[in-house]
Amino acid sequence: RHAADFQLSIASVIENSFSNCLAQDLHLQAEQLAERLKCDSVVSEISAGPGTVNFTINRELLAKTVLQQVWKDGSEYGVKSELFSTVPRQKAVIEFSSPNIAKKFHIGHLRSTIVGNFIANLKVALGHEVVRINYLGDWGMQFGLLGVGFQSFGNKEKLKSSPLQHLFEVYVQINKAAEDENTKKLAKDFFRKLEEHDEQTLSIWKQFRDLSIEEYIRIYKRLGVQFDEYSGESFYQEKAQEVLKMLEDKGLLQKTIKGTGIVDLSEKKDLSTVSTVMRSDGTSLYITRQFLVISFRDLAAAIDRMNKHSWDTMIYVTDKSQSNHFQHLFHILKLMGYDWAERCQHVSFGLVQGMKTRRGEVIFLEDVLNEVRSRMLQNMTSTKTTKELQDPMETAEKVGLAALIIQDFRGLLSSDYQFSWDRALQSRGDTGVFLQYTHARLHSLEQMHGNAELTDVNAACLQEPDAISVLQHLLRYDEVLYRSSQDLQPKHIVSYLLTLSHLAAVAHRTLPVKGSAPAVAQARLCLFQAARSVLANGMKLLGITPVTQM
Numbered sequence: 317r318h319a320a321d322f323q324l325s326i327a328s329v330i331e332n333s334f335s336n337c338l339a340q341d342l343h344l345q346a347e348q349l350a351e352r353l354k355c356d357s358v359v360s361e362i363s364a365g366p367g368t369v370n371f372t373i374n375r376e377l378l379a380k381t382v383l384q385q386v387w388k389d390g391s392e393y394g395v396k397s398e399l400f401s402t403v404p405r406q407k408a409v410i411e412f413s414s415p416n417i418a419k420k421f422h423i424g425h426l427r428s429t430i431v432g433n434f435i436a437n438l439k440v441a442l443g444h445e446v447v448r449i450n451y452l453g454d455w456g457m458q459f460g461l462l463g464v465g466f467q468s469f470g471n472k473e474k475l476k477s478s479p480l481q482h483l484f485e486v487y488v489q490i491n492k493a494a495e496d497e498n499t500k501k502l503a504k505d506f507f508r509k510l511e512e513h514d515e516q517t518l519s520i521w522k523q524f525r526d527l528s529i530e531e532y533i534r535i536y537k538r539l540g541v542q543f544d545e546y547s548g549e550s551f552y553q554e555k556a557q558e559v560l561k562m563l564e565d566k567g568l569l570q571k572t573i574k575g576t577g578i579v580d581l582s583e584k585k586d587l588s589t590v591s592t593v594m595r596s597d598g599t600s601l602y603i604t605r606q607f608l609v610i611s612f613r614d615l616a617a618a619i620d621r622m623n624k625h626s627w628d629t630m631i632y633v634t635d636k637s638q639s640n641h642f643q644h645l646f647h648i649l650k651l652m653g654y655d656w657a658e659r660c661q662h663v664s665f666g667l668v669q670g671m672k673t674r675r676g677e678v679i680f681l682e683d684v685l686n687e688v689r690s691r692m693l694q695n696m697t698s699t700k701t702t703k704e705l706q707d708p709m710e711t712a713e714k715v716g717l718a719a720l721i722i723q724d725f726r727g728l729l730s731s732d733y734q735f736s737w738d739r740a741l742q743s744r745g746d747t748g749v750f751l752q753y754t755h756a757r758l759h760s761l762e763q764m765h766g767n768a769e770l771t772d773v774n775a776a777c778l779q780e781p782d783a784i785s786v787l788q789h790l791l792r793y794d795e796v797l798y799r800s801s802q803d804l805q806p807k808h809i810v811s812y813l814l815t816l817s818h819l820a821a822v823a824h825r826t827l828p829v830k831g832s833a834p835a836v837a838q839a840r841l842c843l844f845q846a847a848r849s850v851l852a853n854g855m856k857l858l859g860i861t862p863v864t865q866m
Contacts, residue, residue, distance in 0.1 A: 397794035416453030460507030465490025718748030
């Protein structure tokens with residue numbers, strides 16, 4: 317017998333059901349209610365369970381309705397559900413990735429990139445308007461050092477051919493000399509000239525920035541990620557001064573005895589919670605998000621984005637060590653009189669330990685992409701079943717990225733996890749490789765037998781338990797999208813797709829298309845097509861490109 321399709325808990329509908337209501341009473345009431353309910357053309361069976369009433373849907377109707385819906389809605393299946401009918405269409409600004417020029421692109425930036433991309437994809441699929449912003453660390457004292465370093469160790473050719481790597485190397489070299497008084501002085505001078513908009517200095521800085529962004533765009537493209545805006549701290553020098561003036565005018569800025577500028581965030585205004593915004597030497601704090609320090613730039617950026625995009629919600633995607641930073645940021649904005657600060661949100665994630673490439677620790681995003689591609693390629697060539705592929709490198713990259721993303725998205729975003737290449741790249745079990753493999757298998761089934769026409773499907777041919785399991789699961793896709801849209805956690809979609817793949821794999825074994833009667837073969841083909849379609853939709857939301865051969 318197959319599990320019922322829907323279940324009603326009696327406790328949820330009984331008036332004044334106190335917790336002292338005995339289990340046997342509930343069971344009795346469930347039986348009484350089940351007896352009074354009648355089956356109809358939709359519900360084929362009603363039975364009582366322990367404190368529940370169970371409903372089974374007419375099996376042919378289930379098959380027909382689900383397959384028609386998937387076929388009709390295509391890539392919008394699940395999104396068009398009435399679950400979303402009351403959700404207003406909104407405009408969201410999402411800030412994610414945000415690496416620092418000339419510094420390491422660490423695993424935290426990678427997590428921010430794939431999580432931010434998922435949230436943006438999900439919102440776009442649900443009909444919201446999204447602005448994707450990459451807020452670069454492109455200003456500050458480090459550029460004084462970098463400028464001086466480039467004069468000593470720089471190479472114009474290398475800067476053009478691999479800017480990220482070259483600037484990082486220059487920065488590492490000059491940092492070794494950073495304790496030297498003369499170097500310090502030169503770096504300060506260089507940065508002062510930058511702040512004073514000295515043309516020659518600015519053009520060097522601009523070249524660093526522009527070439528870095530060009531290379532970032534190329535690498536993000538491999539990840540399947542793009543941005544609408546490359547913003548950065550450098551945009552908000554002048555505006556930061558305006559924010560300082562606003563804080564002073566509103567009487568929010570206070571000075572400590574040492575001359576540090578602070579904003580009082582405490583309820584009772586007794587300085588029990590304060591946020592530091594200014595050093596005693598009058599410079600606003602550059603090392604913004606590392607410490608509990610709110611820079612005027614972050615405030616200025618938030619205000620500027622509201623003026624420019626008039627968004628309904630703004631989401632910052634960074635690791636959880638910055639939670640306090642954002643709480644303070646939103647609090648100060650509210651004190652400044654910006655009520656929209658309540659519509660700002662920080663989506664935080666945990667730390668990843670142990671991600672190393674063969675060359676050692678991760679310094680550049682490209683190292684990770686190359687590593688995942690070469691490891692996957694190796695696995696694919698050592699497998700007997702690997703077909704002759706048109707482009708093995710590209711397939712390996714897409715499958716490898718799926719592995720990386722699924723390993724990252726399986727748990728709650730806020731939890732830390734230990735990274736493992738072996739675990740991520742396994743072909744069996746709950747991995748991205750398994751999802752890609754299932755998609756490719758279902759795709760080759762279609763290639764072999766042609767596309768099924770929905771009109772000729774006889775739903776009576778899809779009554780086996782393994783077929784029903786797939787249909788029931790397809791029916792639940794909208795609920796999963798709804799859950800993820802509520803809490804912005806990808807894990808609901810991940811576990812849904814893994815289960816779908818397991819169910820489809822079982823059905824693929826027990827319900828052959830080849831050698832079955834034409835009507836049966838057509839119906840099964842249609843079922844597998846629907847499963848592949850929903851699998852592909854879900855994978856794309858997560859930022860995975862489904863492969864058709866493996």
